[in-house]
Amino acid sequence: MTLSQTNTDRLGDAGGFDFKRLLLSRELIVGVMILITAIAATMLSPYFLTTANIKNVVIGMSIEMIVAIGLTIVLLSGGIDLSVGSVVALSAVVIALAFNAGLSIPIAIAAGLCAGVVVGVVNGYLIAYVGLNPLITTLGTMTIFRSAVYILSGGYAMSSIPGSFKALANGDLLFGLPNLVVLVVVLIVLFHMAMWQNVWFRKFAFLGGSEMAALRAGINVKRLKLMGYVICSVLAALGGVVVVARLGSAFPNTATGMELRVITAVIVGGCSIYGGRGTVLGAALGVLFLALVNNILVLNAVSVYWQGVASGCVLILAVLSDAIINRGKRS
Amino acid sequence: MTLSQTNTDRLGDAGGFDFKRLLLSRELIVGVMILITAIAATMLSPYFLTTANIKNVVIGMSIEMIVAIGLTIVLLSGGIDLSVGSVVALSAVVIALAFNAGLSIPIAIAAGLCAGVVVGVVNGYLIAYVGLNPLITTLGTMTIFRSAVYILSGGYAMSSIPGSFKALANGDLLFGLPNLVVLVVVLIVLFHMAMWQNVWFRKFAFLGGSEMAALRAGINVKRLKLMGYVICSVLAALGGVVVVARLGSAFPNTATGMELRVITAVIVGGCSIYGGRGTVLGAALGVLFLALVNNILVLNAVSVYWQGVASGCVLILAVLSDAIINRGKRS
């Protein structure tokens, strides 16, 4: 019984790939639901499986995708951010103002992103360093920055956006793929890989798993939390950049209520609101799933009043599927 | 060292009343904030401290007060209910339909409350017995029942409400106090006492403190959860009754967004979104506080664009005060 004697044989190992676990993974469940939805949609409407419609769905959800990435990070780390919708609008208005002032495209974009950094630092500082409740804090900053949007824009919708800027969003530089789609895919892949593999980004999952354990494990919890909110706000601000480029205008009411829509999608994609569980890919699939459901309802001209019933039921079914498949596994 | 030997002397006791703890209690902090706000308001506006204004504020917030009581119970037990706003509208529309059908006042009220029971049972069943995520589930039912409201009402506002019903809400049968105020105060006192003292209602706090411990302590966790959602929805439906009686009409988009407003107030009043902490009195004070802040802003004609900034800052200050006063105590 010397110390070097190991009995690794008793420590069962997955031996490479764990298929069972993969099968029950949330991403796959949502993936399957997307597939089923898509098949159903194809049968229900001849227009569903057309390039134009697919492109429409993908471009339509691009802003929510970008916002969803940031929200995944915040939710995973055990927080919540309700101010994302306001940040989208704030960034949009700041960019429009920058163009009004005759600034160049890169500077206007930078100004928009800076607005994101400001909100992120405010949120993060209050939550991480002062220790305030994230829900209330970001509800407060959501209100404050929406007001800032009204004050900055004077309530007007602004539309003096240079055509070359609009072309950025609506063009297709790469293999004929719309630029927006390329941007979104790149962001998703980058952030998914980072959250999964990068030593720094992985700390968010530890933080969300147990803040106390993270603190005791020597993670600089406060700084990490702050950074989470900053990343989330900067991504939301990027969403604002895209809004302006796509619509060619900055409307002060832009993205009202977006926060709840995106949080829903992220949770459908497997993120826990209590932190510690969730992936960027899952969140993206969640957004895609809800976008598809919407698409079907509109394509088939379901009455607006019944659309709410349908999408509410789908939402519940989405979490139900998870509950049924993983019954007994968690509890 | 016999077993009967006790050393109770070593177990320090509060010896009656614990003043320090009372001082730091959330209710008192909010109470003080309300006092400060009220004093500031009196100095800022000559109209604040008039019977008419006070009556206005109190009647204006009565619906949110009623909804807040139910939400406190759900939040305390570790859940959340986003469907309350839809339930208010649903109950209002059901009552209006009942009147349209020529039914009597008591039956119309019963029909409205029944709508609440239905939503509560649906929410509670899905969350407690099927084990779905409360946020998503109630977001789903919020959407579904809001659609139901549109379908039932055809999208139009209904206003054939008997005058005697309106008189119920707008009258003052008792000592000249408006009936609505009497109703709200009675409900708050009843539920506060019950949550604090009644052996059955106290179980909600245990459930919210730790679901697993509650289960192991032999509490019928599922049934209790279900009951929490039912109580919450019935109270929201009662809110719908009050809406119809007060406004004399049922409007399909009544109370949109109310859920977030009330949840905010409840949290400002000391409820934890993670469950286990909070009182009905605190929630009521939270609603009162936010209503007062709104009243000041309106009375002093603060620009709409700046109202958001002001109320956002007040929100953050409200949680900040708690963080500062209890610094180090919790962490």
Next chain:
Amino acid sequence: MTAPNKVVEMTGIEKRFGPVEVLRGVDFELYENEVLALLGDNGAGKSTLIKTLSGYYQPDAGQIQIGGQAVSFGTPHEARDHGIETIYQDLALFDNLDVAANVFAGKEKVGGGWRKMLGFVDRKAMRNEAREAVSQMAINIPRIDQEVSAFSGGQRQCVAIAKSVMWGRKVVIMDEPTAALGVRETGKVLDLIRTLKSHNLSVIVIMHNIEHVMEVAERAIVMRSGTRRGTVNLNGPQDRESHDEIVKMLM
């Protein structure tokens, strides 16, 4: 002398979690008014076995009989109704509540008179009884009305023990009750187990410390890798033979 009655009899209990087979057909019996020790190395399945008895887990196969009657517990609630009270290894306290609330959780005392009608609880009586209960363990608790999250490891354990002792009517199950306790406090808890026996209850106690087992238990069941390895009858602290037999089974 008649053969003693079995209060609990479990036969062929199997339990698996996904691919992991945790209990592979365990038989278990507890006699009336007996203190039984359950031993076994880490991960042997002791906690899982008693959790199936306390209704927290449902076995995949096997029977449970209480007082000769077949039962099947869906929730701990039902086991509690049969007079079985359990201290779990992870204690499962309400961190945000004080000692009295923890001890009385789910079974709070209703006051007399008008309070009874309204179902109002009697805080004072509960606090006094809770203080009485924890003081039996000679534990040093600075303030009884403090949230238990602030308590030391040993203090928390004593709160859990107080609770089970107060509520057990037929069987008290203790999963490593003295793990976090000091020498003096452990002595008190061993005393407490003897008192329970003297009140005609049966006790199942899981412990890793064989000396302590020898002090209180009359019989020991040893588990290993989800099976029952063997049983030893114990005859007090001086019984070297049984001691060695247990050690042999454990190694």
Next chain:
Amino acid sequence: MTAPNKVVEMTGIEKRFGPVEVLRGVDFELYENEVLALLGDNGAGKSTLIKTLSGYYQPDAGQIQIGGQAVSFGTPHEARDHGIETIYQDLALFDNLDVAANVFAGKEKVGGGWRKMLGFVDRKAMRNEAREAVSQMAINIPRIDQEVSAFSGGQRQCVAIAKSVMWGRKVVIMDEPTAALGVRETGKVLDLIRTLKSHNLSVIVIMHNIEHVMEVAERAIVMRSGTRRGTVNLNGPQDRESHDEIVKMLM
């Protein structure tokens, strides 16, 4: 033979939580390459004392010196940077993660080559090292890639121990490391403590079991009600005199 150096010296440490005075001026010293046992009844303040050393609590009064230098830790992060690694009594594991993630939390291994540039972690290496680490304790763990929330009490404790052993560079603090462990596993952990010593580390170990203390520790500090009651030098398991002295101090 020169007097041994002090790795850690704490003087006059005081700590209160609200009205409760938990530490009332405690002096504490740890010598280089020493195994020190910290004893005391429940609620004596042992855990609180070592938490002030590991940066989890900040003392209200008193000095801490590490290797002769005055330090003041604001967070566990800073203590860790000084080579102090701690197993807390409540373990503080990440319940939703597996063994490897728990062992490497906050200090994950970055792979080589292109992975290094991207800061990508090396899961395989981490899993192997984690397996190696827990296997030193002879613990029976069915699947190493399972969430630790499913683990038994002893298995969880071993994961925590593996973690501290892997990361300690100067001082390893263990708060009741063997509380949940079986006989065999406890033996392994005691072996492990000896190995740490042989690697020139100093170890502070909190334990209630005096026999185990006698087996591994060279010196014991006994606490009582937030003060230091006394110190005993130990000379191996057979040293009855020291044993009795400790028992006397504890009672």
Next chain:
Amino acid sequence: ADVSDQKYVMVVPISGHPFWVPIRQGAQDAADQLGVQFEFTGPVEFDNIATQNQMEQIALTQPSAFLTGAFDPSMSETIKRVTEMGVPVATFDSDAPDSPRITFVGPDHYNVGFQYGKKIVELLQGQGKEEGQIGLLTAINQTNLQVRIQGLKDYLSANAPAYEVVAIEDNQGDDQITAERTKTMLLGNPDIDGLVVINATGTGVATALTELGRKGEVMVVASDVFDPIVCGIKDGAIQTTSAVNTYLEGFLALKLAYEYVNNNLDGTPGADVGVSVLPPKIDPGMFFITKENADSFLVGSCS
């Protein structure tokens, strides 16, 4: 007489919305001309309960008059209450005919819808289409838009039954959502050749048509006048937008309230026996903005 301490308060829901900007401007201009104070307020949400609470609270400060829109029949009760408190109410944009409001300045929304119908049919006929499918975009939570839809449908069934509404979608008042819903609607109903936007989300529709490359192919009648919509017209994505003269709504509502408050019209025969001294309804008129006259409505600039 010195009227500089007279205060006229405009209360509206979703007060941050650009829709109110011209109305507010009109009222402000009238106030400046008359030398009285004007104040604009209201909750940022679309919440009738909050709006009414706010109005009753402000009534306590005894402003000279309220200017508000009745977006909900229950507004009648509130108008009655504040009038009883001594504050007269002039309504604009949406009327509460059974309330004691002193006047209403605003369009007949049913007629607005009717005009939409006329316009879209005209546009489609201009393209040589003898029959056609029409899609509508609206926000279902703005229930006052229902009347416009009714007017539109009635026009079609009465005057141009060959043209039919085949889809109605909820755009939640958001241009992003409008863009996506419009595209989907057009893809799902490829035969739609005309769109009517009932609320102020023309920008989203313009974006949708641009992205689908169907600019100028699908006829669009939008609502309201904002720079992005006007730019959409100049760009050719939108054919026309209906402009109710909302500036006049604000201007006249304030001016009439002023006359009422200062008893300037008490000479009206019968005023003493309850004859309304103000006209009960004033229609500020509506017109359509097209490429030709778009430039006059641009506040800023297009790209």
